[in-house]
Amino acid sequence: MPKETFEENGWRRMIYAHKVRMISVDIFGAFDCPDAGQMKPNRPRSITPVQSLSLLNSPFLNRQSTFFAERIRREAGEDKDEQINRAFTIAFARQASPAERNRLVALAEDHGLEQVCRVLFNSSEFAFLQ
Amino acid sequence: MKHFKKLGRPLLDRRRFLSGAVQGLAGIALTTLIAEERARAASPKINPGNPYAPRQPHFEPKAKNVIVVFCSGALSHVDTFDFKPELIHQHGKPLPGSERLVSFQGPNGNLTQPLWKFRPRGQNGKMISDLVPHIGEMADEISFIHSLTNTSNTHGPAENLMNTGFTFDGFPSMGAWVNFALGSENQNLPAFVAIEDPRGNPQSGPNNWANGFLPASFQGTPFSSSKPIRFLDRPNTLSSDTDHATREVLRFLDEQNASRYPGDEELAARISSYELAGRMQLSVPEAVDLDSEPEHIRKLYGANSSNEVKAAFANNCILARRLVERGVRFVQLFNGAYASGGRLNWDGHSQLKEQYDIHGEILDQPVAGLLKDLKQRGLLQDTLVVFATEFGRMPMFQMGTYGRDHNPYGFTCWLAGAGVKPGVSYGRTDEFGFKAIEDIATPHDFHATILHLLGLDHERLTYYHNGIERRLTNVHGHVIREILS
Numbered sequence: 001m002p003k004e005t006f007e008e009n010g011w012r013r014m015i016y017a018h019k020v021r022m023i024s025v026d027i028f029g030a031f032d033c034p035d036a037g038q039m040k041p042n043r044p045r046s047i048t049p050v051q052s053l054s055l056l057n058s059p060f061l062n063r064q065s066t067f068f069a070e071r072i073r074r075e076a077g078e079d080k081d082e083q084i085n086r087a088f089t090i091a092f093a094r095q096a097s098p099a100e101r102n103r104l105v106a107l108a109e110d111h112g113l114e115q116v117c118r119v120l121f122n123s124s125e126f127a128f129l130q
Numbered sequence: 131m132k133h134f135k136k137l138g139r140p141l142l143d144r145r146r147f148l149s150g151a152v153q154g155l156a157g158i159a160l161t162t163l164i165a166e167e168r169a170r171a172a173s174p175k176i177n178p179g180n181p182y183a184p185r186q187p188h189f190e191p192k193a194k195n196v197i198v199v200f201c202s203g204a205l206s207h208v209d210t211f212d213f214k215p216e217l218i219h220q221h222g223k224p225l226p227g228s229e230r231l232v233s234f235q236g237p238n239g240n241l242t243q244p245l246w247k248f249r250p251r252g253q254n255g256k257m258i259s260d261l262v263p264h265i266g267e268m269a270d271e272i273s274f275i276h277s278l279t280n281t282s283n284t285h286g287p288a289e290n291l292m293n294t295g296f297t298f299d300g301f302p303s304m305g306a307w308v309n310f311a312l313g314s315e316n317q318n319l320p321a322f323v324a325i326e327d328p329r330g331n332p333q334s335g336p337n338n339w340a341n342g343f344l345p346a347s348f349q350g351t352p353f354s355s356s357k358p359i360r361f362l363d364r365p366n367t368l369s370s371d372t373d374h375a376t377r378e379v380l381r382f383l384d385e386q387n388a389s390r391y392p393g394d395e396e397l398a399a400r401i402s403s404y405e406l407a408g409r410m411q412l413s414v415p416e417a418v419d420l421d422s423e424p425e426h427i428r429k430l431y432g433a434n435s436s437n438e439v440k441a442a443f444a445n446n447c448i449l450a451r452r453l454v455e456r457g458v459r460f461v462q463l464f465n466g467a468y469a470s471g472g473r474l475n476w477d478g479h480s481q482l483k484e485q486y487d488i489h490g491e492i493l494d495q496p497v498a499g500l501l502k503d504l505k506q507r508g509l510l511q512d513t514l515v516v517f518a519t520e521f522g523r524m525p526m527f528q529m530g531t532y533g534r535d536h537n538p539y540g541f542t543c544w545l546a547g548a549g550v551k552p553g554v555s556y557g558r559t560d561e562f563g564f565k566a567i568e569d570i571a572t573p574h575d576f577h578a579t580i581l582h583l584l585g586l587d588h589e590r591l592t593y594y595h596n597g598i599e600r601r602l603t604n605v606h607g608h609v610i611r612e613i614l615s
Contacts, residue, residue, distance in 0.1 A: 032346040037300020037337065039596060046346035047178055047399040050320070050359075052407035056377075057361040100386065107379045111372040119380045124400045125387045 006060055030054055055122050065117035072113060080105045084112060091120045172590040174311060179305070179399030181347035182314040182321050187585025192549025193514035193615075194315070195454045195461070196308065196580065199497055201331035202289065202466035203475025206523035206534055207542040209244050209486065212276050213257035213492065216561040217525055218243040225526055225562060234283045234536040235479060238526040241562060245483045254553045261490040264498030271501060271510070272517075272546045273613040277557025277566035280521045280538035285477070286331040286471055288520035288538065291573050293338045293462075295602045302342035302593070304373040304577060305460040307602045308584060309348040311591050316457030317406065318413040320351035323453055323461050328356060328442035328475040330467030339462055343595040350462060355445035359414055380404065405538040417452050420445055431499035437491060444496035451503055454513050465493050472533065476519065482533040488496070501546060510547040514583050518543040525562040540566035543576065549583040551615045574607030582609045 019036050030051045034040040055061055068087070076086035084104045088096045096104065108116050120126055174185045208214055221243040225231060232239045246259040252269035257461030259266075282288040287297035294301040302310070305322040324339035332338055339350025353359045364373040381401065388397040420433070428434050433444035443465060450461045466475030472485045496516070504510040522541025523534035541561035547550070558568035578588040579601065588607050592599040 030346060032361060035300060035337075035340060035342075037298065037340070038343060040343060044343075044345040045178060045396070046181065047396060047403045048181070048347050049403050049407040049410050052400075052404045053359070053410070055360045056404075056407065057364055059365070060363050062367075097386070100383065103379050103382055107375060111375050111390060115372060115376045115379075118376055119383060122380050122404075123387065124384045124397050127400070128396065130391060 006063060025059060044053055052122075056118070062114075062118065065114045065121060068117040068121070069113040072117070080108050083108060084116070087116060091123075092125050136260045168546050169342075172587070173592050174313075175242065176310070176345065176347075177395065178345070178347075179395040179402070180453045181311075182317060184315055185311065185313045187312060187584050188587045188590055191583065191585025193547070193583040194512040195457075195459055196514045196516060196584070197450050197454060197461045197463060197500070198293075198304075198516040198518060199463045199465060199500075200289075200293070200332065200338070201470065201476050201493070201517075201519040202327070202464060203285065203469070203477035203519075204288075204521045204536060205476040205519040205522060206269060206478060206482065206486070206542075207276070207540070207559075208523065208525050208534075209246055209482070210259050210262055211274055211542045211544070212522075212559060213248045213259075214244075214525065214559075214561060214563045217241055217563065220562075222527075223408035225564060228564070230526075231526070233524060233528075235528060236533060236535075237529040238524055239529045239531075240527065241525050242527045245486070252553065256553070261486060262494045262498075264495045265501075268498055268501045268546070271505065273550045273552065274542060274544045274545045274555040275557055275571055275576070275610065275613065276540070276542050276555055276559055277569050277571045278522075278541050278543050278573070278576065279566050279570060280541075281538045283521065283538045285520060286538075287334075289332055289334040290337055292518055292520050292576075293334075294342065295338070295574060295577055295604055299334070299337050300340070300342055301600075302344045302348070302602070303337070303339050303350065304348050304580065304602060305339055305462060306341045306344050306348040307591060308586075309582075310344050310593070311586055312584065314457065314459055317415070318409045319417060319453065319456055319458055320410075321459045322348065322350040323458055324352045325446045325450060325461060326352055326354045326357060326438050327464040327467050328354070328446070330470075331464065332464055332475075333468045335468075338464075343600070350460075353414070353418070354442075355418060355420060355449045356442050358418065359410075362411060362414060364411075377404065377408070399451065413456075417448060417456055420448055420452075423448055427503065430503060432601055435495075440492045441497065443492050444499065446579035447496040447500040448503075451500060451507075451509070454509060455507075456506075465489075478523065479528060479533040479535065480531040482523075485533075504547065512548050514548045514550065514580065515546045516543070516580060517545070522563070525564050537564070539564060545579070545613065549615055551613050554613060556610060556613050569612070571610060572606060574603040575610055577602050578607035579610045579613070 032044050032046050072083050076082040084096050084101050104116050123125050172188055220241050222240050226238055245260055246261040248257045251258045251266035254270055255270040255535045260270055280288045280291055282297045294303045309322040314375045341349035384401050391397055431447050432446040433441050435441045453461050461498045469477060472478045478485050504513055521536055521538040524537045528535045557571055558570055560567050581588045588603045592601050
């Protein structure tokens with residue numbers, strides 16, 4: 001069965017995992033993760049609205065955003081500029097441009113740091129290696 | 131040559147020269163053949179940035195959309211659409227020539243007459259049983275295929291064959307192939323929707339609407355009138371203002387990023403996929419909202435029934451029509467769930483009469499209502515309605531039970547609507563409905579015919595995977611021209 005809850009007792013590093021054939025994993029399934037029904041030497045790359053919906057709205061992604069926000073507060077303190085710098089360093093390995101920093105600081109102030117993290121997890125720069 | 135021989139073997143002798151030359155030439159010939167074969171294939175090139183763009187079929191299509199009603203669990207043909215008077219005459223006697231037949235669940239008992247009375251229906255007097263009287267009213271619209279066969283007598287693999295062309299898991303479903311071939315007329319809704327039965331999913335589950343090795347864009351999106359698309363709505367802890375602000379910033383970041391890589395289609399596609407997701411958040415609830423349907427339409431489908439499962443399936447049938455109206459290319463409409471001893475689907479091994487009385491009530495009026503509604507709106511001209519199941523059931527009762535075992539040797543499916551010759555019956559089973567004996571049809575023939583109606587040549591619609599130009603019909607299939615209008 002696909003995982004429905006993401007409690008602490010299920011957190012461990014994965015070296016190998018059970019893969020149940022033809023059970024598509026919620027988030028990965030939309031991202032061309034092979035269903036293990038047939039050999040798949042090449043993985044196609046699809047871009048679909050169902051991916052966008054699951055990355056925006058799934059409990060998993062939103063919970064990870066909360067964790068990411070907690071980490072940033074812990075490491076960067078309460079200063080919003082510092083928080084955005086830290087978040088960009090971790091997520092993109094670069095500094096935010098002034099324009100980016102302004103938009104994200106405003107988002108953090110009005111709607112919370114969790115929303116900044118939700119944006120970063122959804123961003124193309126996070127999803128793709130260029 | 132002497133010094134070459136010091137290496138242990140001659141580098142080039144006459145035999146090696148000849149064999150090498152022949153292999154080389156054969157290789158060149160083979161390469162040419164493969165190149166010709168691939169040039170003959172007429173599969174679409176997919177722009178990952180716009181995978182659902184409408185694409186041209188191979189030739190002028192008769193049908194634009196398809197609705198597949200799939201009866202999971204194996205609907206008994208001898209109790210519904212395939213009338214066998216000989217079963218009544220020889221009721222209680224063994225099946226001649228197969229007296230000790232052992233089938234899927236074990237030994238069979240004696241021939242058993244249909245459990246519902248057959249009556250002539252429509253202008254052409256097609257014999258159809260009282261289990262499906264409403265569908266019977268539409269007999270003149272329907273083209274029956276009485277000679278389908280399946281290579282598997284087991285629900286999961288047999289469903290796979292009917293819906294993907296292969297008994298194994300992992301091959302693209304018919305809807306995925308069609309979505310891949312033709313794209314979508316509606317950019318605000320998924321192009322391929324799998325409507326789940328209110329009682330649960332069929333035995334082989336999501337493999338019935340899988341993309342297999344085709345890109346994930348082409349997989350069916352499962353939802354129904356009672357079960358929404360997963361993750362369609364924003365988390366309920368967020369206000370719409372917050373959600374909106376967040377998505378605005380996301381769009382800004384993605385545009386900044388895309389401007390650093392001009393010409394990167396995937397980045398542009400990602401931005402538009404978030405826009406489409408936003409439009410789907412509006413258009414899917416609108417399509418699923420059946421409150422706007424007038425009372426007489428709800429009654430036509432039986433959506434006003436006090437039987438909750440029937441009402442829910444009727445709502446799914448209305449939803450199928452609404453999706454087709456909105457340009458959704460391929461809709462699968464499941465009737466019946468997984469293997470459950472016949473409790474939740476058509477797998478009537480032991481108490482066929484009692485169970486089918488329940489299931490028939492759920493199936494009959496809603497499917498007939500769908501046909502009637504499509505017809506009165508003129509949608510049946512562009513829409514192909516496919517009625518299918520994975521196999522049929524035995525003309526005998528199983529030894530010691532009141533039900534029939536699996537029968538993959540002959541069973542009935544039907545087509546109606548766009549491009550189909552109405553009111554005909556194709557193929558025939560023997561006098562007991564045991565085996566197909568005339569114009570025997572395979573699931574590949576069935577698929578080839580459906581693709582043909584959509585303007586697609588099943589031999590040219592291919593996808594290169596694992597060294598093979600794969601097809602929905604594997605290396606088989608002939609269009610059943612006798613049932614085309």
